[in-house]
Amino acid sequence: MTSGVDSLNPAQREAVLHPGGPLLILAGAGSGKTRVITFRIAELLRRGVWPDRILAVTFTNKAAGEMRERIEKLTGGRARGMWVGTFHATCARLLRMYAEKVRLGRDFVIFDDNDQRTLVSRVLKDLGVADRFATPRAMLSAIDGAKNRGEGPDVFVGHDYFSDIVARVYPVYQERLEKANGVDFGDLLLKTLKLCGDPDVGKRLAERFDHVLVDEFQDTNRVQYDVVNHLAARLGNLCVVGDDDQSIYSWRGADVRNILDFERDHPTTHTVKLEQNYRSTQTILDAANAVIARNLERKQKRLFTEKGPGELLLYHTAEDERSEAQFVVRVMQKLAIEEERVPSDFAVFYRTHAQSRALEEALLSAELPYSVIGGIRFYDRAEVKDLLAYLRVLANPADEVSLERVINKPTRGIGESTYERVVARARASDETVWKTMEAIAQSGDGELTPAAKKKLSAFITMMDDLRNEFIVHDGSLGALADAVLERTQYVERLAADGSHESQERIENLLELTGSIKDYEGDVIAKEGMPPSIHDYLEQVSLVAPSDTEGKGVTLMTVHAAKGLEYPVVFVTGLEDGVFPSLRNGEDEDAMAEERRLAYVAITRAEERLFLTNARARRLFGQDARPFRESRFLADIPDHCIARPINQPRQRPSWMDRARDGARDGGGDDSGYAHRQEPPARKIERDGGISVEYDGDVSYDDVESTFRLGQRVRHAKFGEGEVRGFTGAGSDLKLTVYFPSVGPKTIIARFVELV
DNA sequence: GTACGGGCTATTTTT
């Protein structure tokens, strides 16, 4: 099936057909990037490259899944055996092949960020570090950062007060991790890189693949870059695809330099720019281009489309976050009628999760279905983590983080003091906590009371039984999970509590055991044999639940929006300090990244884009700082955007003013310069109220006057209800449903508010 | 061993 190549544009075709060697594909937003990668892989297969000698890496499971699916569709079964996966999954796979080379057991477990945090807290406690700045979170991000740069605990050196603490904590953290036969996300990459440096394995790895393709290359960190280079070292067939303008994860270690310097690092690089956009209108692209153009250090690109200009962007300033949310909802209702949009056409973006609340409330009261992406994750729920921790201890008794979590959950009389004594002894004898527990249960320990000893024994016996019955003598994972919940009386205790919250927790646990059984069934169907508990745990650590596909209106952070597209997009909270965030002050690199974030947000929109902000915003319970609109708004060319002609502080509707008679005209003590509101005059005409307005009426004003469902009276038809809008300003027309005559389109001037 | 309340602190989070 080669016919597809004809459907590509020249740049895309060039990228797909390029013979080999380093290939840099600069793929602008919406330029058909995934299409190009999949076509290129199909092309490689067509040329006779063995599928299992092709490696394609992505960042998300979703992207990997999509890629695999599309390749299969394109090539039939010919891609079987190809390596498609996330960086982390790919590294895990390689590490399991050569685990012993990096002093790991083959059954190593992966510590997710929660586990990492617990472990760091533990280490801080044990080392007696009590410093206001040495929070687990800060420590972790320092350690993570070091790992992303390729600095192991042996290499890391402190150079100031804070990093000196890190230098003390890091080695202990790493030691504990290794003792638990665990790796964190950073280790998956770093240890793979170490593998690459191994005299024996390194050579084999470099020869393992003929072609390496990397998606979202702008998000790679140093270590990922080095790994990828090594894997492609023999033939140099390294194809990287990315967009430096969409690099928004530097705080996670991503280094834009990887893409900016790629050509320098690989002098024979062939570069292809994909600039034709298949997603958005030209107006949206113009806005995006203008915003990103202000970043200095970037690969020049200019998106264009063959689509027409489409609608103007609309900018609206609301009084506070609640009326901002109301505006968003009203526009949705309006578009639902006028353009027959459905909730899933809409996406609302914000800079931080904390901003979702007001939007949720507004959507809720408008009875619009919505889903929030991100936020509290299923796998972060305490009860879910508890059950998983049981499974992990069963799979790997050396996992102390999980052991500490479950040893007294639900309470079984093994309190902190008992546990601490066991830990102390374990450290003294350089044994794992589990082994020490076993020893104590058997031979005793002067420091522990007989009662405590007995409880420890009971716990060990319970766990051993579970392990023997369900893991050693096969048995199923689902059955194991059920047995854990039953024998620990976990569910029983929750049920006894009887609260609504406990009920919810039980339901979450049922959902988890259900998903375990589903997973088990899927693997059996696909591979003919049941998965091991290690397979399952790896899957859980590496694969976030795919709740990404929300129903109804989608709410999410801009970060979460990358790679997605929606017909109608709202970018909210466009205030200096919120978006862009000024948490890092005016730092140039940070501001450049905020700008890229804005670029990502804008380029998600296919047809319509609404930009909103609020004059005052309550965040974290504090009243907001003085309002300044986002600096990014000023970069959007005038021809792209409909701005309000004024931004009255109280935003009284001009109809209200007309009715109340003209009051003093728009006094302004907001400290924010804006134009005077044009005078409005009320005139009686044709039985309705007509408002003459000098100049255009902004969208803003129209919206604040007539709402959907608003009751209005017309001289001829009597009372009715507003069902929709067309036109704007003095040409505004309403679709009004009159019980007497049905729906009628009425010029707004000729109705009166009821 | 647990339950409660005061005080503190708050981005973004693919894996």
Add this chain to the structure above:
DNA sequence: TAGCCCGTAC
């Protein structure tokens, strides 16, 4: 505002 940690009281 809300969630988390820690200290205190039972």
